[in-house]
Amino acid sequence: MTDDVVIAPLDLAARVDDALRVQAHAFGLSEDEVAVRRQIVLRHLTYPGARAFGATTPDDRLVGFVYGMPNSRGHWWSTVVEPYLRSQNLDGWLDDSFVITELHVHPGHQNRGIGRALITTITEGVPEPRSILSAIDVESPARGLYRSLGYADLARRVLFPSAAKPYAVMGAPLPLPKRS
Numbered sequence: 001m002t003d004d005v006v007i008a009p010l011d012l013a014a015r016v017d018d019a020l021r022v023q024a025h026a027f028g029l030s031e032d033e034v035a036v037r038r039q040i041v042l043r044h045l046t047y048p049g050a051r052a053f054g055a056t057t058p059d060d061r062l063v064g065f066v067y068g069m070p071n072s073r074g075h076w077w078s079t080v081v082e083p084y085l086r087s088q089n090l091d092g093w094l095d096d097s098f099v100i101t102e103l104h105v106h107p108g109h110q111n112r113g114i115g116r117a118l119i120t121t122i123t124e125g126v127p128e129p130r131s132i133l134s135a136i137d138v139e140s141p142a143r144g145l146y147r148s149l150g151y152a153d154l155a156r157r158v159l160f161p162s163a164a165k166p167y168a169v170m171g172a173p174l175p176l177p178k179r180s
């Protein structure tokens with residue numbers, strides 16, 4: 001990984017505005033969407049086992065972050081994807097699974113290994129034997145990264161009520177492979 005960026009545990013509640021700025025640049029969020037996400041992130045951080053890692057520059061600018069938590073079938077995300085997975089007999093992936101909820105790297109710092117470092121670091125040492133996530137169902141750097149880490153498609157064309165574009169749900173065994 002180039003840059004003097006440091007990957008370390010992140011107090012996401014304290015840095016939520018910095019994180020959402022990164023997400024707004026990386027993913028494209030309107031101000032209204034940022035305000036909604038802010039409440040969602042702060043709620044997620046109260047869930048058992050929620051953890052976050054950040055990528056920061058030497059002058060403490062946050063340029064990337066990831067957060068996630070052990071899945072619960074009661075979580076909103078899980079209730080949306082469950083019927084898609086169940087129809088393929090794959091809903092067992094919702095149990096004993098660590099969900100990657102968000103992963104974003106500021107465009108000025110992408111393609112230097114930061115995203116890979118964030119997701120491999122956050123999943124290191126979690127007790128769950130597998131990980132799941134959703135990503136917009138198009139070929140993208142995110143989908144390429146996830147596939148290269150062993151995430152395979154569990155469901156395609158998944159529709160979230162609030163999202164215009166369909167998503168793919170992907171799952172991988174843990175631990176994720178380290179870069180050789």
Ligand SMILES: CC(C)(COP(=O)(O)OP(=O)(O)OC[C@H]1O[C@@H](n2cnc3c(N)ncnc32)[C@H](O)[C@@H]1OP(=O)(O)O)[C@@H](O)C(=O)NCCC(=O)NCCS
Nearest residue numbers: 026103104105110111112113114115116135141142144145
């Ligand atoms: C997805 C994202 C977090 C990856 O972060 P990153 O720091 O740029 O990723 P890395 O440099 O660690 O790249 C890792 C892999 O991603 C893939 N990748 C990165 N940029 C890519 C590109 N432009 N085209 C295709 N694949 C690409 C490659 O598989 C790469 O593997 P390599 O190391 O063998 O080249 C970042 O692109 C991002 O923030 N995108 C916008 C927001 C987003 O889509 N978030 C995910 C929501 S599900």
